[in-house]
Each structure stands twice: as structure tokens, then as C-alpha cells.
Amino acid sequence: MRLAPGRLVTSIAGRDRGQPYLVCAVTKEGYALVVDGDKRSVARPKRKNPRHLELQPASDDELGSRWEKGEAVTDAEVRTALQTLTTKLKEAG
Numbered sequence: 626m627r628l629a630p631g632r633l634v635t636s637i638a639g640r641d642r643g644q645p646y647l648v649c650a651v652t653k654e655g656y657a658l659v660v661d662g663d664k665r666s667v668a669r670p671k672r673k674n675p676r677h678l679e680l681q682p683a684s685d686d687e688l689g690s691r692w693e694k695g696e697a698v699t700d701a702e703v704r705t706a707l708q709t710l711t712t713k714l715k716e717a718g
Contacts, residue, residue: 626680628648628657632680633710634648641671647661647688662707
């Protein structure tokens with residue numbers, strides 16, 4: 626697993642501890658820009674240190690490839706993807 630657009634992550638440090646996010650980009654400095662479609666919209670991603678994130682074994686490849694191509698992704702799509710991925714993880718785990 627690697628930090629890449631579309632990867633499901635969980636915050637393990639900060640006020641948002643336990644919050645699931647989708648990675649929308651990785652900066653040149655190595656920080657992850659994460660969104661949840663609600664408090665952290667696509668227009669205002671949160672910059673997180675990768676050490677403060679727990680990578681989950683799930684990702685949304687469609688949204689990830691769209692982010693890599695620079696295509697627009699809506700907050701509703703992010704919320705739907707987060708709901709689907711977190712439900713799958715809970716069922717599997």
C-alpha cells in the first residue's frame with residue numbers, strides 16, 4: 626500500500642483523530658491532501674503529515690485516476706465513496 630490519490634486513510638493524530646478521509650493529492654514535500662466531502666471539501670483539502678495517517682486497505686480507483694488527470698470531483702462523490710469504502714472495511718474486519 627502506498628499513499629496515492631483515492632486511498633482511504635484514517636487520521637491518527639490531531640483534533641480529527643479517527644476521521645476517515647480520501648487522499649486527493651500528495652504534495653512534492655510528501656504531505657497528503659485529504660478530503661471528506663463535508664468539513665473538508667474538495668475545494669479546501671486538509672494537509673496532513675503521512676505519519677499522522679493510517680493507510681487503509683481500500684481505495685477508490687476511479688476517483689484516484691480522475692484526481693491524477695486533474696478532472697473535477699464533487700463533494701457528493703467523495704461522501705458516497707467514503708461511505709462505501711468504510712462500510713466494506715467494517716464488513717470485512
